Amino acid sequence: MTSSSAKQARQALGRRLREIRKGAGLTARELARRAGWHESKCSRLENGHTLPSDADIRTYTAHCAARDETADLIATARGIEGAYIQWRRMERAGLKRVQQSVAPLFERTRRFRVYQSWVIPGLLQSAGYTRAVLSTVAQLRDVPDDIDDAVAVRMDRQRILHSGDHRFAMLVEEWVLRTVIGDSDTMAGALGHLISVASLPSVSLGVIPLGTPRGAGWPVESFTMYDDAQVNVELVSAHLTVTQPGEIAEYARTFAELSAIAVYGVQARSLITTAIDALG
Structure with missing residues (x-):
């Protein structure tokens, strides 16, 4: 629907x-x-x-x-x-093209607000983690195997973290840090990389701890806000683009509520290092 x-x-x-x-x-x-x-x-x-x-x-x-x-x-x-596109349709020409298609949107956006309840946000992923994520996507959805090219495009896109006046507010659920994507070495590398990029001046990383009482900040589907112009939502079967101002306002309110129950700085890094230690 x-x-x-x-x-x-x-x-x-x-x-x-x-x-x-x-x-x-x-x-x-x-x-x-x-x-x-x-x-x-x-x-x-x-x-x-x-x-x-x-x-x-x-x-x-x-x-x-x-x-x-x-x-x-x-x-x-x-x-x-185009507002509601099934992943299979979007990805049938290959994962590289999907990664390339968002370049203009990323370039013109100044304020990114990202909430991830599934995986580490794409802009904060290590190459190994991205490869593991996209390999799983390719297997599940039977898309063309252009993973090497797709990984290269996503890694190149991360230059935006270091350039221009872009700002990135990132929120993840703690279970994202505990969910092993790829293998333990891949996950350890991804979490180490996350600590590194979270220290960039343009990035604010919040982690919502496991066991946090949930009132208004209820876990929801992963979404990205591009300024106040557009929201992209990741559904199980499809990619949804929201442009109605009223709905964008709802996502902004949800992001604010989730931000309020997240921890930042030293506390967030502690949750990440604890997740690394748990990998053994």
């Missing part, structure tokens, strides 16, 4: 289609007849239950004498479709 932002966007597009049809003086039944559709299709499109394809929009605007609206409507529909 998509987020409410994607649903609202589909409904808004549907309302625009309805306005175009009514402006042409057509009933839904008559439009469906002309288009050769089942009558229920117009209802599904106009109520936002179904996202129209490019062909649907071309047919719609042609029969409503509104071809000048076609390009804008298609662009709108494609934008909605």
